[in-house]
Amino acid sequence: MKIKTLFPIVLTLLLFLTGMGYAQISPESYGMKREKIQKTSSLTPISNSISDILTVGDTVWVGTSRGLSRSTDRGENWTNYYGTEAFGSESISALAYSNGVIWAATAHSVEKDGQSLSEGSGLRYSKDNGNTWNAVPQPVDAPGDSVINYGINRLRALPVTVAVNNLAYDIALTPGTVWISSYAGGLRKSTDMGKTWQRVVLPPDRLDSIMPTDTLHFALQPVAGNFGSESNLNHRVFSVITDAGNNLYAGTAGGINKSTDGGISWQKFTHQNQPSPISGNFVVAMGYNTETSSIWAATWKAEETSEFYAVSYSKDGGSSWQTTLEDEKVHNFGFKGQDVIATADNGPFRSSNMGQSWILPGQIVDKQSGISLQNTVYYAAASQDNTVWIGTEAGLARLNETGSMWQGDWKLFYATQPLSSQNEAYAFPNPFSPDVERLSIKYSTGGTRTNVTIRIFDFGMNLVRTVIQNAERGASFHAVEGQSNISNGVIDYWDGRDENGKIVPNGVYFYRIDKGSGDPVFGKVIVLL
Amino acid sequence: MKKPIIISVFFFLMASSLFPQAGYSEISSMPGAFSRLGFGARGIGMGNAMSSITEGNLVSYYNPALSAFQQDNSFAASYSFLSLDRTLNFLNFTKRFELKSKSQDTAKRQVRTPGLSFGIINAGVTKIDGRDNQGMQTGDLSTSENQFFLSFSNRFSEKLAIGLAVKFYYFKLYEKITTSGIGFDIGALYTLSGRMNLSLVLTDLNSKYKWDTAPVRQESGKTTENKFPIGKKVGLSYRIPEYKIIASAEFEGYGKGANFLRFGAEYNIYDQLFLRGGIDKLNLSNKDYPARPAVGFSYFKKLSGFIAGIDYAFVPEPYSSSGEHILGINVNF
Numbered sequence: 001m002k003i004k005t006l007f008p009i010v011l012t013l014l015l016f017l018t019g020m021g022y023a024q025i026s027p028e029s030y031g032m033k034r035e036k037i038q039k040t041s042s043l044t045p046i047s048n049s050i051s052d053i054l055t056v057g058d059t060v061w062v063g064t065s066r067g068l069s070r071s072t073d074r075g076e077n078w079t080n081y082y083g084t085e086a087f088g089s090e091s092i093s094a095l096a097y098s099n100g101v102i103w104a105a106t107a108h109s110v111e112k113d114g115q116s117l118s119e120g121s122g123l124r125y126s127k128d129n130g131n132t133w134n135a136v137p138q139p140v141d142a143p144g145d146s147v148i149n150y151g152i153n154r155l156r157a158l159p160v161t162v163a164v165n166n167l168a169y170d171i172a173l174t175p176g177t178v179w180i181s182s183y184a185g186g187l188r189k190s191t192d193m194g195k196t197w198q199r200v201v202l203p204p205d206r207l208d209s210i211m212p213t214d215t216l217h218f219a220l221q222p223v224a225g226n227f228g229s230e231s232n233l234n235h236r237v238f239s240v241i242t243d244a245g246n247n248l249y250a251g252t253a254g255g256i257n258k259s260t261d262g263g264i265s266w267q268k269f270t271h272q273n274q275p276s277p278i279s280g281n282f283v284v285a286m287g288y289n290t291e292t293s294s295i296w297a298a299t300w301k302a303e304e305t306s307e308f309y310a311v312s313y314s315k316d317g318g319s320s321w322q323t324t325l326e327d328e329k330v331h332n333f334g335f336k337g338q339d340v341i342a343t344a345d346n347g348p349f350r351s352s353n354m355g356q357s358w359i360l361p362g363q364i365v366d367k368q369s370g371i372s373l374q375n376t377v378y379y380a381a382a383s384q385d386n387t388v389w390i391g392t393e394a395g396l397a398r399l400n401e402t403g404s405m406w407q408g409d410w411k412l413f414y415a416t417q418p419l420s421s422q423n424e425a426y427a428f429p430n431p432f433s434p435d436v437e438r439l440s441i442k443y444s445t446g447g448t449r450t451n452v453t454i455r456i457f458d459f460g461m462n463l464v465r466t467v468i469q470n471a472e473r474g475a476s477f478h479a480v481e482g483q484s485n486i487s488n489g490v491i492d493y494w495d496g497r498d499e500n501g502k503i504v505p506n507g508v509y510f511y512r513i514d515k516g517s518g519d520p521v522f523g524k525v526i527v528l529l
Numbered sequence: 530m531k532k533p534i535i536i537s538v539f540f541f542l543m544a545s546s547l548f549p550q551a552g553y554s555e556i557s558s559m560p561g562a563f564s565r566l567g568f569g570a571r572g573i574g575m576g577n578a579m580s581s582i583t584e585g586n587l588v589s590y591y592n593p594a595l596s597a598f599q600q601d602n603s604f605a606a607s608y609s610f611l612s613l614d615r616t617l618n619f620l621n622f623t624k625r626f627e628l629k630s631k632s633q634d635t636a637k638r639q640v641r642t643p644g645l646s647f648g649i650i651n652a653g654v655t656k657i658d659g660r661d662n663q664g665m666q667t668g669d670l671s672t673s674e675n676q677f678f679l680s681f682s683n684r685f686s687e688k689l690a691i692g693l694a695v696k697f698y699y700f701k702l703y704e705k706i707t708t709s710g711i712g713f714d715i716g717a718l719y720t721l722s723g724r725m726n727l728s729l730v731l732t733d734l735n736s737k738y739k740w741d742t743a744p745v746r747q748e749s750g751k752t753t754e755n756k757f758p759i760g761k762k763v764g765l766s767y768r769i770p771e772y773k774i775i776a777s778a779e780f781e782g783y784g785k786g787a788n789f790l791r792f793g794a795e796y797n798i799y800d801q802l803f804l805r806g807g808i809d810k811l812n813l814s815n816k817d818y819p820a821r822p823a824v825g826f827s828y829f830k831k832l833s834g835f836i837a838g839i840d841y842a843f844v845p846e847p848y849s850s851s852g853e854h855i856l857g858i859n860v861n862f
Binding site: 046047048049114115116393394414415416417426427428429430431433435436437440442455457458459460461462463464465466498499500502504505506507508510512520522523524525526528529 | 551552553554555556557558559560562563565566612613614615652654656657658659660661662663664665666670672674700702703705706708738740742744745746747749751753755818846847848849850
């Protein structure tokens with residue numbers, strides 16, 4: 001073939017390949033850059049991902065994926081600590097309060113070997129209700145910290161020298177001591193406000209109890225590796241609580257450990273070693289209800305087939321357990337008087353009869369804005385008198401309970417980016433997973449009521465779903481920010497399903513919003529199950 | 530002879546009546562929508578009713594049996610201008626081999642001509658507004674979805690050709706999240722007469738995407754499998770050489786409320802100028818489903834040793850902000 005013949009072919013190929021270069025552009029960071037914050041809202045927490053809620057008198061503390069938020073007027077106004085010198089861009093993994101001191105544990109995500117892992121970034125505490133904060137670095141061991149003296153024993157202990165997978169999932173406070181359950185970092189305590197930390201020795205998987213006078217041969221080691229072949233699930237600690245008598249309970253991937261002598265001797269409760277046992281040995285959360293003197297544990301299935309997801313509770317300090325709410329994945333507990341609220345994948349289950357029956361609140365709708373809490377995972381609950389707080393990964397909800405259980409007015413605290421104009425629309429989260437969340441489509445009707453149609457299309461602009469058709473929207477109803485103004489956002493939702501109710505395959509979809517007789521507004525979303 | 534032009538214009542003017550209320554068919558929420566839009570300016574300009582056409586530049590996308598009918602070598606590339614930051618590009622090479630048969634029978638040697646065709650469809654979406662769960666922007670995202678195909682065909686007799694295409698799909702949807710799959714098309718072409726061809730094609734046998742989103746979703750990640758719909762095509766084309774017209778019709782059935790009729794026509798108006806028109810996706814199962822009329826043209830010029838041409842097609846796209854413009858070039862050598 002002649003050069004002249006080849007030239008147009010090569011040229012065309014080059015042009016074509018230029019058009020093909022649409023590989024994925026990865027966002028530089030999934031954390032919000034501080035300079036991108038356009039509005040540090042005082043009407044909502046800055047993040048909709050709520051990890052923990054703590055109430056102290058009239059103050060509510062909310063741990064979020066964007067740091068700590070505080071309200072002293074039951075949610076009417078919020079102080080957000082994200083971007084402050086004390087908290088930076090860290091997420092909150094745990095909260096605790098005792099005797100005028102509020103503690104917050106922080107963490108963030110890191111990429112390692114292609115995996116996204118959690119890394120602890122320490123603790124912060126405040127003695128003046130959050131006005132000033134003291135920082136405590138994440139406790140790690142020195143490389144030579146390979147021996148622990150425990151009573152008559154010198155035990156080998158794997159030095160946990162990094163903060164990856166070493167973060168405080170829970171904090172417990174006893175007089176003079178701070179306790180943290182730090183997953184791979186194990187259970188640790190500090191008696192000098194976090195200046196120094198000691199590792200707490202828990203029983204290995206093969207022993208149901210330890211005390212200092214025992215002759216022991218094991219390594220304090222959560223995973224096998226170069227240090228040794230021993231791997232103890234019971235040394236991976238996820239939760240820690242204290243009861244009214246200052247007994248300690250540490251929940252691990254290997255069961256629940258109880259200490260009645262300040263964390264020295266431990267007795268272990270597992271699915272296998274009691275006649276009336278916990279449902280599973282993976283204990284992700286625990287709570288103590290002072291009103292009923294009961295211990296509540298989210299006991300997930302661990303290794304054995306006989307284990308199952310459930311809530312396990314004990315009224316006798318762990319000697320025996322009952323299980324309830326079987327097959328539910330519970331993440332945390334909150335209490336309102338004698339009632340226990342178990343926040344789970346499928347809702348905030350609440351029981352007023354010690355787990356014999358559970359009641360869900362039904363659809364949580366903010367009557368003022370018309371916004372409803374979409375299908376989501378529930379992570380936290382707390383109460384203040386007749387106020388109930390529910391924390392989810394899609395916003396914070398407050399109930400002023402005026403009647404029987406779950407009866408009253410809900411308010412949703414839902415942080416969103418304001419619209420820059422009435423012609424703007426956006427959808428979030430993007431990508432979104434219909435399995436666990438709904439897509440919020442935010443747009444403006446210019447502050448007026450108008451008929452709106454929202455449709456979803458595939459790549460070929462074939463109709464996938466009509467989300468709403470000629471539905472009246474606008475003014476204050478379904479408006480997110482304040483009352484009617486031109487950039488006031490309206491939110492509608494797509495559940496990621498087609499007209500037949502089936503979840504659509506992973507891919508890119510297009511939404512089209514028709515508002516009255518105006519030009520349609522388009523947008524694109526990625527479905528990622 | 531103005532009829533072809535009139536027909537084309539008629540088809541095009543019908544566009545408004547062909548766009549009823551948006552209708553849903555199950556195929557809309559199945560994977561591979563990009564691969565069902567057609568291939569190149571010529572095919573799309575003829576309403577994608579191409580599975581039985583054996584003249585001009587041929588693409589095995591429509592029927593793996595076609596490559597055995599290609600004259601000379603054909604190279605074609607197309608770029609599409611689509612709304613909403615979508616890209617849709619085509620690249621194709623088709624060649625018929627003149628294998629020397631050991632047979633002394635000249636007639637036999639002529640009919641057993643194998644053909645080869647390979648190509649790429651590259652689609653994607655850019656400027657996708659990444660947002661977190663409170664609507665904060667996380668950055669623009671983009672996707673790349675591709676079909677690579679390679680087909681072989683053979684004329685087993687003067688009348689019958691059969692072909693098989695292997696299709697490889699690759700989809701990069703999000704960081705660390707990709708999938709791929711292999712599927713097959715099987716096609717046959719039967720020459721009913723010197724003017725009329727009949728085609729039978731099965732598309733996307735075994736084509737599917739398997740996803741594993743654990744690298745991004747962590748514990749909530751899951752493995753899913755999405756099968757492409759299998760298409761069953763029957764096509765008929767008719768050539769009127771005295772008027773330099775080729776007309777074709779095609780039925781493609783997917784079930785799932787998506788059974789389509791297609792029509793296309795090409796008129797060699799003079800010298801090397803071809804005009805085209807067609808209607809794609811007249812849905813027999815769902816009258817609300819919008820059909821897609823199309824018009825287009827090609828112009829060829831003989832250069833030293835090869836023939837170069839440009840192709841264009843336009844498809845008014847319902848429910849989008851603008852229509853599709855497909856611009857292509859082709860070289861025969």
